[in-house]
Amino acid sequence: MHIGFIGLGNMGAPMARNLLKAGYALSVFDLNDAAVRELVQAGALPAESPGAIARGNADVIITMLPAAPHVRSVYLGDDGLIQNVRPDVLLIDSSTIDPHSARDVAAVAAQHGNPMLDAPVSGGTGGAAAGTLTFMVGGSTADFARARPILEAMGKNIIHCGDSGNGQVAKVANNMLLGISMIGVAEAMALGVALGMDAKTLAGVINTSSGRCWSSDTYNPFPGVLENVPASRGYSGGFGTDLMLKDLGLATEAAKQARQPVILGALAQQLYQAFSAQGHGGLDFSAIINQYRKDSTH
Numbered sequence: 001m002h003i004g005f006i007g008l009g010n011m012g013a014p015m016a017r018n019l020l021k022a023g024y025a026l027s028v029f030d031l032n033d034a035a036v037r038e039l040v041q042a043g044a045l046p047a048e049s050p051g052a053i054a055r056g057n058a059d060v061i062i063t064m065l066p067a068a069p070h071v072r073s074v075y076l077g078d079d080g081l082i083q084n085v086r087p088d089v090l091l092i093d094s095s096t097i098d099p100h101s102a103r104d105v106a107a108v109a110a111q112h113g114n115p116m117l118d119a120p121v122s123g124g125t126g127g128a129a130a131g132t133l134t135f136m137v138g139g140s141t142a143d144f145a146r147a148r149p150i151l152e153a154m155g156k157n158i159i160h161c162g163d164s165g166n167g168q169v170a171k172v173a174n175n176m177l178l179g180i181s182m183i184g185v186a187e188a189m190a191l192g193v194a195l196g197m198d199a200k201t202l203a204g205v206i207n208t209s210s211g212r213c214w215s216s217d218t219y220n221p222f223p224g225v226l227e228n229v230p231a232s233r234g235y236s237g238g239f240g241t242d243l244m245l246k247d248l249g250l251a252t253e254a255a256k257q258a259r260q261p262v263i264l265g266a267l268a269q270q271l272y273q274a275f276s277a278q279g280h281g282g283l284d285f286s287a288i289i290n291q292y293r294k295d296s297t298h
């Protein structure tokens with residue numbers, strides 16, 4: 001089985017490496033030559049363009065690109081995938097994009113006889129390196145079954161979410177909830193501490209009570225409550241505020257198109273936007289607690 005892989009960034013490069021480790025033959029393309037060279041050293045074949053990947057002998061092509069405009073250009077542009085690919089080659093886009101764009105591109109692929117899955121991931125760069133990503137997959141049951149063994153080489157939880165676009169729906173809904181819940185935990189922790197409580201004790205109460213959630217018990221935003229989380233190392237690493245902002249933008253845009261209110265999602269988006277505009281877009285998103293803490297240095 002030969003796989004084509006396009007987009008060798010923070011996520012794509014370790015995912016592609018895991019495919020090589022699993023024994024797949026791999027052709028790779030990225031606009032960044034250095035990223036291609038690194039994968040070639042690991043055993044991949046270089047390609048000159050998305051079209052060249054498509055004209056090669058890949059049975060499956062995976063893309064891991066920043067956002068919808070990049071996905072449209074790689075799939076639909078000149079020397080792009082769709083123009084050049086053989087019918088029946090399976091296309092898998094793992095980028096996080098809006099569900100409407102995912103469905104549009106999949107519809108064009110289908111017209112050309114190519115099955116396509118949207119398969120965004122969660123788990124971050126650590127999960128990509130460890131091969132423990134969660135894949136949220138939209139597309140037909142048969143195409144999902146075909147993709148599954150390949151996705152298992154890069155991830156641990158492979159979930160079929162329904163028809164085309166539904167992988168992106170699951171991703172935006174989950175990340176919107178994460179963005180909101182982090183702000184909720186930040187607000188509660190900052191209030192408790194301002195009223196005189198010890199942060200660790202308060203987190204202990206929340207985590208054995210009804211306020212408990214992932215943002216409180218696994219990724220607490222208050223420094224010193226948990227070891228090995230961004231809050232305890234100056235909010236470095238982790239999931240950047242600007243990446244959270246991107247996902248909340250996708251959620252609010254998708255909501256607008258569906259005429260579905262996302263009141264807290266929109267408010268969360270504005271809070272992260274204000275924090276980013278103050279110059280903190282590179283900090284982990286849990287640093288949003290500094291908007292509440294009187295002693296904050298950010």
Ligand code: NAD
Nearest residue numbers: 007008009010011012030031032065066070095096124125
């Ligand atoms: P990145 O910016 O590190 O990598 C993107 C890569 O795509 C770059 O190497 C870039 O050169 C390449 N690229 C851009 N346009 C291209 C084109 N036209 N042709 C070929 N290559 C092109 O981004 P990332 O962190 O790897 O994220 C990729 C996707 O995964 C995004 O949609 C992101 O939202 C999503 N995601 C990221 C994380 C994370 O923690 N970084 C977690 C989950 C999901």
